[in-house]
Amino acid sequence: MTDKQEVMERDSNVERAEREPASVILPPADVFEDADGITLQLDMPGVAKDRLNLQANKNALVIEGAALIDMPQGMTALYADVRSTLYRRSFVLSDELESDKTEASLKDGVLTVRIPKRAELRPRRIEVQGG
């Protein structure tokens, strides 16, 4: 069920994300960089593709999601480790990343975001000239 989706919004404002609701979950993230770009992976269990909102502009990446939990009528809580259904996390981006080429996929509650580096800024090996 891997769906690839282009991140559509680029220049919409990040301010929206700063109006914090009562309680949001900061999803755990892995972030790594290779020669071509940066990859993020976040655990957002319960979030389907249509309840995920990703925004990337020159300066920031904002990830939001709402978990859908299937609950029967008249349920009372017995125990809760998780006390919110909203996930949010944001990262500041840097110039060498091409945020308008950000790609994302979601599978079994794991979100993978890939932001490529500008081609001209990818590291290249410098040959050491022999004497």
Added chain:
Amino acid sequence: MLGSLTSFDSLFEEFRRMEQQMDQLFGSGTQPPAIRSVARGTFPPINMGAAPDGIDIYLFAAGLDPKTIELNIQRNLLTVAGERRVAVKENAIYYRQERFNGPFRRVIALPDDVDPERVEAKYRDGILQITARRRESAKPRQITVQ
């Protein structure tokens, strides 16, 4: 005048007493934890809710292969075990590795009236939902007054 002063005193007394009660209820250490409770942050986090005809348990475990989840029930003890494998990319610089990686096992004590024969589980969008039905005799029922 004197009367109002004493009533203020007793009001503060009352607040102090309420504070102590709150500490006893929610404060750490005062209430011994349940024998099978685990430290906060243990993977996967669990929610449990009770409905009239059953108990629902939600395990927030993203990125699992449902075929590898081991689910066992013995009387009212439910055990969920599995392994969450996070592929580590070679030749990459890791800035953060916050996601759980490795085997896990959680034991959940269900209420005594659940029927161990009638437990179902489904995995969707990274949530494992386990539904345990109550025994017929334990379900609430209307009693007609003769």
